Amino acid sequence: GAVVSQHPSRVICKSGTSVKIECRSLDFQATTMFWYRQFPKQSLMLMATSNEGSKATYEQGVEKDKFLINHASLTLSTLTVTSAHPEDSSFYICSARDVQISTGELFFGEGSRLTVL
Amino acid sequence: AQSVTQLDSQVPVFEEAPVELRCNYSSSVSVYLFWYVQYPNQGLQLLLKYLSGSTLVKGINGFEAEFNKSQTSFHLRKPSVHISDTAEYFCAVSGANQAGTALIFGKGTTLSVSS
Numbered sequence: 001g002a003v004v005s006q007h008p009s010r011v012i013c014k015s016g017t018s019v020k021i022e023c024r025s026l027d028f029q030a031t032t033m034f035w036y037r038q039f040p041k042q043s044l045m046l047m048a049t050s051n052e053g054s055k056a057t058y059e060q061g062v063e064k065d066k067f068l069i070n071h072a073s074l075t076l077s078t079l080t081v082t083s084a085h086p087e088d089s090s091f092y093i094c095s096a097r098d099v100q101i102s103t104g105e106l107f108f109g110e111g112s113r114l115t116v117l
Numbered sequence: 118a119q120s121v122t123q124l125d126s127q128v129p130v131f132e133e134a135p136v137e138l139r140c141n142y143s144s145s146v147s148v149y150l151f152w153y154v155q156y157p158n159q160g161l162q163l164l165l166k167y168l169s170g171s172t173l174v175k176g177i178n179g180f181e182a183e184f185n186k187s188q189t190s191f192h193l194r195k196p197s198v199h200i201s202d203t204a205e206y207f208c209a210v211s212g213a214n215q216a217g218t219a220l221i222f223g224k225g226t227t228l229s230v231s232s
Contacts, residue, residue: 043223
């Protein structure tokens with residue numbers, strides 16, 4: 001099956017710093033990638049939809065200036081958490097859809113656990 | 118817009134017992150339905166999906182689900198569970214033929230299998 005790689009898997013940073021998380025589709029092209037956030041023992045909440053070559057579409061309540069998303073190529077999307085604060089600590093998961101498959105299935109990365117001290 | 122309700126937040130069962138995890142959805146259009154499994158600190162793995170056709174869908178690890186349009190349900194079942202099935206299970210929905218849209222997830226069901 002299609003593979004989505006996410007890096008780093010864990011990151012600890014100080015409050016006020018910025019953190020970049022990468023999401024790569026390894027064996028397929030993804031014109032659209034999705035970024036989710038998951039709090040402990042909770043479901044996945046969609047943060048934004050990332051489209052290759054255009055601006056991301058953010059869900060209501062998600063600060064676009066805080067969570068910068070860039071989708072520079074068909075295989076790479078990045079999420080940058082700017083000026084991170086402890087409340088940004090969470091599990092961030094990216095997902096991608098194979099443009100060759102029209103069934104709506106999403107392939108997920110392994111997730112990135114961000115801890116802000 | 119679509120929404121998903123997973124009726125049980127936690128389901129404890131004994132090993133080799135059958136299990137059913139319930140999922141109901143709401144949508145004004147035709148849907149695709151999915152079940153994903155998540156192990157601790159990992160991403161999501163697809164168990165099975167319903168797109169069209171046969172309402173009984175078989176997936177990996179011995180799981181199956183049945184799409185019931187009249188009841189707007191997509192319950193997940195396994196006839197005999199193993200300790201290794203202990204995980205978080207998510208039901209998800211998307212509009213059919215809406216390839217550019219994200220999946221909407223339920224809140225998840227924690228399946229705990231004990232010996």
